[in-house]
Amino acid sequence: MARRIFYLILTVLLITFPQLEFAQSKATYEGVQVCGMCHKSAKQGEQLKIWQESAHAKAYKTLQTKEADEIAQKLHKKKAVEDAECLSCHVTGAGKDKSMFGSKFKIEDGVQCEACHGPGSEYKSMKIMKDRAAAVKAGLVLWKDEKEIEKFCTTCHNEKSPTFKKFDFKTMWAKIKHPVPKG
Numbered sequence: 001m002a003r004r005i006f007y008l009i010l011t012v013l014l015i016t017f018p019q020l021e022f023a024q025s026k027a028t029y030e031g032v033q034v035c036g037m038c039h040k041s042a043k044q045g046e047q048l049k050i051w052q053e054s055a056h057a058k059a060y061k062t063l064q065t066k067e068a069d070e071i072a073q074k075l076h077k078k079k080a081v082e083d084a085e086c087l088s089c090h091v092t093g094a095g096k097d098k099s100m101f102g103s104k105f106k107i108e109d110g111v112q113c114e115a116c117h118g119p120g121s122e123y124k125s126m127k128i129m130k131d132r133a134a135a136v137k138a139g140l141v142l143w144k145d146e147k148e149i150e151k152f153c154t155t156c157h158n159e160k161s162p163t164f165k166k167f168d169f170k171t172m173w174a175k176i177k178h179p180v181p182k183g
């Protein structure tokens, strides 16, 4: 009897919340090269090129500099690339298990698309990408408005960054925004 009720509840739950079917939990980080295959043409808005020219693309390489090692040495007596705290803002999927990364993913690519848009294995197919609701359900992260975007940026751009001075959202967003052209 108890067992029947258990299965009944489980069935109702799965019908009501189909996303419980593990779609999001098994999502893996695919890497910027995978996203870039489709997001590079002028018609699409050249997101790949805009990102490549941004500081986010070299966030990991920055940790390999002498300046970074000096900061990490002083704070934690470690090399910067071995310091979990530095990595938490300078790479994508910091601290996540090895099983969470696809074969093309490279840590050296720093703060990649999926650091902001979420791990992409479940939303990266053309069919899902063209359907915004389906993409969001499969884990694509988007924001409601600029207030929400700013709040998100400041999860890394804040005084926990040893080199932090200030974060002016309007100027900083203008430097990296990458819209799909209208029309």
Ligand code: HEC
Pocket (backbone or CB within 6 Å): 030, 031, 034, 035, 036, 037, 038, 039, 113, 114, 117, 119, 120, 121, 124, 125, 126, 129, 130, 132, 140, 142, 180
């Ligand atoms: C197979 C091609 C393809 C791949 C791979 C791909 N995308 Fe897309 N993506 C598209 C297309 C097509 C659209 C729809 C764009 C449009 O509105 O014209 C889209 C839309 C988007 C949008 C905008 C959604 C919206 O409605 O505002 C984001 C954000 C996005 N992709 C991020 C990514 C990220 C991050 C990756 C890598 C994990 C990725 N895409 C991989 C083809 C792709």
Ligand code: HEC
Pocket (backbone or CB within 6 Å): 055, 056, 058, 059, 060, 061, 062, 088, 089, 090, 091, 111, 115, 116, 149, 152, 153, 154, 155, 156, 157, 171, 172, 173, 174, 175, 176
């Ligand atoms: C996962 C952490 C993370 C998030 C989220 C993040 N950034 Fe960054 N950002 C960095 C790091 C790390 C650097 C420094 C990279 C370097 O110089 O090596 C940086 C650098 C930058 C720079 C270059 C600095 C300059 O003075 O020109 C801009 C612009 C920028 N970020 C804008 C943004 C905006 C806008 C958002 C939100 C949409 C954002 N970032 C979200 C980590 C992040």
Ligand code: HEC
Pocket (backbone or CB within 6 Å): 062, 063, 067, 068, 069, 071, 072, 075, 080, 083, 085, 086, 087, 088, 089, 090, 155, 156, 157, 158, 160, 161, 162, 163, 164, 165
């Ligand atoms: C809370 C997020 C965060 C953490 C933690 C963090 N950084 Fe950064 N780092 C950033 C951001 C954002 C920038 C770019 C803007 C700034 O300087 O705040 C940056 C920029 C840098 C720069 C370039 C500064 C410049 O003027 O060009 C260096 C070097 C650096 N970080 C080293 C480190 C080291 C070493 C650690 C670990 C001890 C570390 N960061 C930890 C977010 C972080």
Ligand code: HEC
Pocket (backbone or CB within 6 Å): 032, 035, 036, 039, 047, 048, 051, 056, 111, 112, 113, 114, 115, 116, 117, 142, 143, 144, 145, 149, 178, 179, 180, 181
């Ligand atoms: C630092 C965070 C960050 C990074 C890195 C980043 N994006 Fe975005 N992306 C955003 C934000 C914020 C928006 C604005 C979304 C909105 O308006 O809701 C956006 C919007 C988009 C859009 C939709 C634009 C539109 O007009 O609707 C696409 C497509 C996209 N990003 C693809 C990418 C791809 C591909 C990469 C990597 C090459 C990437 N993004 C890297 C934060 C980021």
